[in-house]
Amino acid sequence: MEIFDCVIVGAGPAGLNASLVLGRARRNVALIDNGTNRNRVTQLSHGFVTRDGIKPEEFKDIALEELKNYPSVQFFQETVTQIQKRSDQTLFQVRTQDEKLYIAEKIILAAGLTEVHPSVPDLKTFYGKSIFSCPYCDGWELRDQPLIVVAEQEKGVHHMAKLVYNWSRDLVVATNGNQISAHLKNELEYRNIVVVTEPIKKLHGEDGYLQAVEFASELKMKRIGGFIVPEFHRPNSFAEQLGCEFKEKGVMVMDGLGRTTQKNVYSAGEFSQVSPSALILAAADGSNAAFAVNADITNERF
Template sequence: MMQYDCAIIGAGPAGLEAALTLGRARRTVIIFDNDTNRNKVTREAHGFITRDQISPSTFRELGKRDLANYSNIHYMNATVEAITQSNGSIFEVKTKEKSYHAKRLILATGMHESYPEVPEIQLFYGKSLFSCPYCDGWELQDKPLIIIADGDEHALHLTKVVYHWSKELMVATNGYPISNEIKEVLKHKKIPFYEEKIKKLHGDDGYLTEVELKSGEKLKRSGGFIAPLFFRANSFAQQLGCELKSDLEIDTDILGRTSVKNIYAAGEGQELAPSSLILSAADGYKAAYGANSDMIEEEF
């Protein structure tokens, strides 16, 4: 059975960049992906120089096309079901159909998100409701927006950031109470806030026009931002013994090395926090550089 130099789990910007960097370093690479990337609901991605306004699906296809130029990089459209390590060295990556072996492992699985508990909110997410002002604030600048968050602290943080792009804001915590301290901050900035549950979002084809509260009051809004909760779609890092910081972030050094030898982490799944395409790609490059440097030292 073929033994790869490195197996990469996840083909988002971090995984794709890691595969390209290792491939160009003359390493045999196998990268696994099951098309569950978090940003697939977004029509356009922004902030990556030369790729501004690109769709996530196009970005991935261009990345896969780059990898196809290298015969030593193998792309697998498959879900990884388990990863084990034998004798503290070789990794066995198992899919439903087959097992693969590699000397190094890069975890670039990204993360998933759960939305505030608002009926059919997912129909608007990625079209007129977003989670990152740095990604989508430009398109919503100066428009009447709403901040939706299940909790006042998340709402306040997001409001502070979005306020830079639009002063015409409302805050809805969807049934969660707002502390008096935060109420005073919002009042000072003349930002209306609503604690009652959201009954329904109104709009056409995912483009928001009104937010209807449980009382029946309707708030006219053109879009907004939500504060989702983030989680890993798998527990590979924990199962393999990688140390975590605060039960969230995988503990790594600057080159993505985890606490377990020969395991590296990159991208959003490393910090369990949203990131941009360009930062995730940079993480992938650094993890690949770390893995290749370690192999060079070992082989010399």
């Protein structure tokens, strides 16, 4: 069975860039991905110099095409279900849903995150077209428009309302049936931000583009877009399976180049932090992890 220098789990920007760097370093790489990237519902991605406004699927296609220049990198469309050390403790065994096995000396975990959205009816219809989670990614396109921020926890309300206020002063904050402190409510209303704490009954619009938000009391407010505050979770337990250590809130303990507390296990992108990341930052993480992998292989084999 072929033994890879590195198996990279996840072909988001982190995994793709790690594959590119390792391919150029002549390392034998298996890049495994199942097509569930978090940004697949996004119409356009922003903030990546030379690629501002690119469709996420086009970004991925370009990257995979570039990887074909490096024959030591192989791409596999599979779902990884288990990663464990072999009995000899020197290599890793990566198992997929189709019972395929990949053997590797190093592992880069770059599987990204999954989102849990606020419980708003039909939210998925609008998410990625007129309702988003990152103002840095989509705030420019919604600037100076009537917007809504949907956040169910006080911390999320405070953070997102302040942030979105930079792009539009015509702002409604909806807590979807949850209460916030009088202090925060007064702070928002002082800036003419409308606060609605009753549940959202319905989102009105066409083809995913928001036109109005209706609340439980039948109050209806014109809004053409907005931002939500999701919760983020790792989609798997690979880091736990491998015995990696964590800090508060599930953040992985790593050095500055993505080395985890488990020898030969590295991590990159959103997977490491359990928090969203811009494309360009995730790609940089992937590059750093690849530098670490190549440096460690070089030192071990020289």
